[in-house]
Amino acid sequence: MAKEYAEQLFLQEKPTLALLAIWSFQKTYASVITKEINSTFAHTTKILSKMEEYGLVKFTMEGRVKYVELTESGFKVVEALKNLIIALEGELPEGLGPAEDENIEDLAGKRQEVFTDHEQNQDICEKIKRLNDTTISIYNELVIGGADRETVIRRLGPFKRDLKKIENVMQECHAIDDATLEYFIETKELLESLINQ
Secondary structure: OOOOHHHHHHHHHHHHHHHHHHHHEEEEHHHHHHHHOOOOOOHHHHHHHHHHHHEEEEEEOOOOOOEEEHHHHHHHHHHHHHHHOOOOOOOOOOOOOOOHHOOHHHHHHHHHHOOOOOOOOHHHHHHHHHHHHHHHHHHHHHHHHOHHHHHHHHHHOHHHHHHHHHHHHHHHHOOOOOOHHHHHHHHHHHHHHHHHH
């Protein structure tokens, strides 16, 4: 890693916003950060990977859920960034104030959001699994039965609509964890490959 890259990383808007967002949420998913910084998932994961290389963030798995949170070095960088913002602007923007200002109701609300997000992720993951299993089962039946390509397309094509419905639900959710998002992408790619064979 070149020394210049660390400077370039935090002299750009998205990485700085990502680090501040992680600090704000304390423990969150990459997909939440993606929405917070108005970026793509791929770009966000690239930023987070670089931050992990620098020892600023760490990833932890809890079941199928992959969380990202700040390390001790990450907290130090956030403090430096906040001091820089104060030096330049005179105060921190709304939402970046000290965590001690949060009251019990706000913290309880955040915990409830995380719990609800987890339930939504489990529900979406179950829907994806059912769709994945059904797709594979029908495809195997068709192959064993010697079905032609037209029949395979006709039978599997409607599952694209089901995937789109799941995708719409995912877009309405507050936070989709990385494992659920990856599972959705894998299922979508599988369906496409089976239809296009």
